[in-house]
């Protein structure tokens with residue numbers, strides 16, 4: 001397993017990358033010299049599409065990482081705009097500033113009031129720079145907590161959309177208590193007195209994701225990922241070789257299917273072939289149906305029962321060996 | 330740790346007579362550098378003699394993901410530390426005050442938190458709850474144990490939820506951050522203490538220095554993420570030298586009303602009234 005032989009999947013990737021490069025080169029030549037190259041390009045485009053089909057019929061964990069990070073993947077604002085009405089954004093943590101990487105809003109879902117929070121990744125460089133690539137500072141998490149407190153006060157459910165590479169690793173974020181903000185949110189979400197439904201839509205990057213991802217139902221899109229460390233980071237630490245990210249992606253068991261099997265995710269939401277961005281409407285419909293079903297089911301559960309269930313769910317997570325089962329109590 | 334008569338202080342580079350260092354609770358007599366302690370050493374210098382009763386000694390990690398070389402690393406750590414896992418938990422007294430105390434062991438896979446560490450911390454919180462005792466945890470950890478993937482991330486939720494129940498029950502939880510306390514442990518139980526203490530010079534932070542420097546493309550000041558820096562930024566309550574830790578904890582335990590270990594008063598059962 002440690003030897004470095006390119007896997008068949010890596011081979012397909014290389015072929016596709018080579019083809020795309022060649023197609024680009026031909027297109028550039030065509031533009032620069034005004035020569036028609038369509039006849040030359042057409043078979044290459046067709047071959048590239050075939051390769052994509054091959055790759056995405058059974059995507060490897062590494063391909064799923066690529067899909068989760070896909071720049072055209074539906075974002076929080078797309079989900080909010082399609083699934084909710086009467087959206088009123090809330091700003092600021094009342095302590096320091098408004099963090100654009102994390103959005104909080106009052107909204108209606110199927111006519112019912114809900115509080116929506118989520119990582120606010122953008123779709124292009126400009127949006128992403130403005131929103132810090134969806135990497136919150138502590139004030140982002142504190143804004144989310146403030147919004148959740150509102151939901152609790154009115155007993156409205158919380159819907160949380162998760163899509164972040166992680167909490168922002170900056171000096172100011174540290175100084176303002178990034179760790180404390182995340183810890184606080186995790187603890188408060190574990191006992192928030194209102195239903196919480198989480199949808200992991202893209203990248204679930206470690207503590208920065210978990211800080212808004214503790215809930216009664218945790219749903220995950222088929223090609224989203226959820227991981228304790230990025231595959232690149234894991235490869236760098238374990239093998240001192242960030243280029244082994246592909247191997248790390250497989251080892252970390254970060255796909256929706258794996259996490260469902262491990263009991264971390266309650267339901268996997270299927271995506272269109274080739275990823276959510278290929279058919280956003282189908283994706284929205286899937287998420288809408290699932291949210292509706294879970295919110296409906298949670299609404300009727302008495303709050304104390306809900307809190308006990310939530311506690312027990314997280315309490316059971318993990319795998320341990322126990323030598324003797326004698327009880328101390 | 331290397332044996333020998335002399336120990337070299339990693340900060341001031343002086344050679345210190347090992348016995349003297351140990352008498353001084355492994356604080357350098359020349360420069361006050363606080364050497365890292367194992368969990369066993371931590372409990373030894375903190376708890377009253379022979380008062381420790383360990384919980385869950387037989388609880389250990391498994392390899393839930395089939396992660397490359399994880400079982401080997403676990404066996405190595407177990408052989409090196411003679412402990413089953415990276416945290417020791419149990420009941421013990423401090424100057425007579427009863428507590429449930431846990432200590433993470435940085436020498437066991439960097440004190441990383443996998444399922445077993447999370448489970449032991451959560452059980453410690455639950456036992457403190459059941460017995461209405463204060464909880465005290467000494468952290469020393471590089472963060473979540475990546476060999477257990479998201480299951481280790483879920484330990485942040487498990488431990489934080491258990492501490493949340495302790496708070497709901499009105500029971501005190503004291504957190505002491507030792508060198509180093511970083512990553513997932515800071516983003517869960519270490520920063521959820523009613524009172525948060527730290528040892529002088531301890532490295533405390535969520536993200537690592539190198540990652541931050543790469544992100545902001547600047548060098549960070551030397552004292553960044555030290556206990557003293559965190560105190561100044563308002564992230565902790567107090568920085569307490571090791572030699573004063575026991576008395577500081579004892580005062581806090583007295584303040585929060587920990588049950589005191591006294592000869593058990595056996596009250597006569599009330600006579601049944603006809």
Ligand SMILES: [Zn+2]
Pocket residue numbers: 338339340341342343357358359360361362
């Ligand atoms: Zn020294």
